[in-house]
Amino acid sequence: MLRYTLTRTGSLLISLIVASLVIFFTLEVVPGDPASFMLGINAQPETIAALREELGLNQSPWARYLSWITDLVQGDLGTSYTYRSPVSEIVAERLVISLPLAAYALALTILIAFPVGIWAATRRGSFADISVMGGTQLGIAIPNFWFAMLMVLVFAINLRWFSAGGFPGWDEGFWVSIKALTLPAISLALPQASILARVMRSSLLDTLDEDYIRTARAKGLTKGQALRGHALRNALIPVLTIIGLQFSFLLAGAIIIENVFFLPGLGRLVFQAISQRDLIVVESVVMLLVFAVIMVNFLVDLAYSWVDPRLRGRR
């Protein structure tokens, strides 16, 4: 067990180090200079040089990499070139929107996908099954930003139930904030729920064909009892895998939806930082996301052993 943990931690560290090298030096070769961007096209060369000096850009890439990485392990994400404030503060401000939004969207995804997937699986081949699965095809096919714009048109411009976007801040009240995140969360959840419902359905159908379900039915359980008691838990493994991937995606991949609803989330921060060549922000945020994805995968691994006791012994 200890050995397992050690090798596991070792490989985790190696992947983090490799990731940091790849991230840093990929961005290093991207053309563009944050100091020239800041000072614009009327600035004089010596002014740009002065700013480069102030930002520490005149050091060699290796020196900058080393100082970045040593700060990083101490929990210091550095100071943004453009905003000139600590990256950790900037990221924290964005995370209070991106995390709840991702969680909200994921909750909606699960709330929609589970009943729909189970319902369709138990009615395999029926008209209901076919039409629901057709609907999920549509949910995957519709681009979520287009769906988001439709919702803005209906609920914000015509009905005036929601504002067209923006985020008031949590200090304005919990429900106000949740309301502001509702349309974005629905637009994010729709394609994800469609994918998850399909996975749920097919995974459940696979287990429903298993011998032990026939045995359970033969010993007198109803279809519903067999489903709840035996099939569902076994069908969950692929579903959990997908949920893990979806959460990582929702955390970082909401950028288009953030743009449609002008939410100050993490995706927009990265996008803005890239265009302004605020490399330290890009590097640190991407590094954080790498870390988050690794952690989510780790948690999903743990969840496997929760739903499947056999996996616990294997270690």
Added chain:
Amino acid sequence: MNRAIFGTVAAAALLAGATAQARDVTIGMQLEPPHLDPTSAAAGAIDQVLYSNVFEGLTRFSSDGSVGPGLAESWEISEDGLTYTFTLRGGVTFHDGTDLDATDVTFSLDRARAEDSVNAQKALFANIASTEAVDANTVKVTLTNPQGNFLFNMAWGDAVIVAPESIEDIKANPVGTGAFKFSDWKQGDSITLEKNENYWGEAAKLDGATFKFISDPTAAFAAMMAEDIDAFYVYPAPENLAQFEADPRFTVLAGNTEGETIMAMNNKLSPFDNKLVRQAVSHAIDRSAIIDGAMFGYGTPIGSHFAPHNPAYVDLTGNSNYDPEKAKALLAEAGYPDGFTTTLKLPPPSYARRGGEIIAAQLREVGIETEISNLEWAQWLEQAFKGYDYGLTIVSHTEPMDIGIYARPEYYFQYDNPAFQQLITDLDAENDPAKRTEMMQEAQKIISEDYVNAYLFQLAQTSVVNAKLKGIWVDAPTQAVDLTAVYWEE
């Protein structure tokens, strides 16, 4: 009885609530300031939020572009034009309660011209030889050479007066002297200003203002239509303007900016080092097709690098009228009867991307093939601006009165004409308005007749505003959303 009192109180509260709400304003903008120090970055968004609202300079721009007194009440210029003695207004305080005095002014000017200064417009201060605080209300600035546009330069957002006490934290917490004080910045979302009750001049009519940053044009449209915001400054999607114009809830303001939109040519790169080629390119371009096609009709044709609303403007569009036959003849004369192939590098704004496609088609008509590449700003600065690695590119030069860039041979279009450089040096030193006008007209003519660049149009500023909101600047003599005179019509 109780109920009656309660009713009255409730009604009063409602009324108070209604008027209080109507005294705030929410303004949409596409770009967010990177930080809040106008004296150390070029980003126009910083000035748009803070200029004249939070920070003020010795002089200031008014809505028609003229320069008038700001924190300096009056000034005297010595006979030789070398010494400016500014008298500061009395009773001006910074938002942190400290008094404005002459040392704040000398500090601000000295900081901007210091060796390690990171002021994006350091050239504005290059001519200052020394500054001196004569007494608490008097500042004496001595110049190296006489400079006709010194007062104009001091009106720029990059020349606002800051205080040494608050300079450390200025990027996150700007402390100025203006009619509004900075209140809050939700990064990525909005900046809030509130009324400065102790303002030295006429108090603002609004209680506060929120600038909301919406980069996506579709989202801007939705936010405006849902009336989440009261005005969108420089509305990013001209294709929607007709719809706003037709809607009685909104007014569309279309005014001038200082943005000369040009297609720059690399004057040291073959074949653009040949004046005939540059002339051919200029004649191959149909400005009105670009203005209609890319800008939906908003924009004024220009024939030189000068703003049409400036009194010294001369209309030189005739030098480069649309004439593809003449363009072909000129190309043949220059030795390119079959045309040539070059690069056209386009930065992100829609005037460049949309305009670039139209221009490429027009150039193809006369035999010039262009390889279009779309660049981000950072790439553009690296490749085209710094690296001179381009044939053609489209940029709007938004700094006011910037014809002087043609006197900088290292500037990205690499125009090197000693006669023009001398003219600009003389212009800088000239104080007589009539002579200055004459010289500015001469300068416009030289670059127009040298066909340095293809001059396209003066960028229009189109803003969508709630019909009841009054006092927003129509023209944009500098990048500012001056809210000091903005009010809600009852």
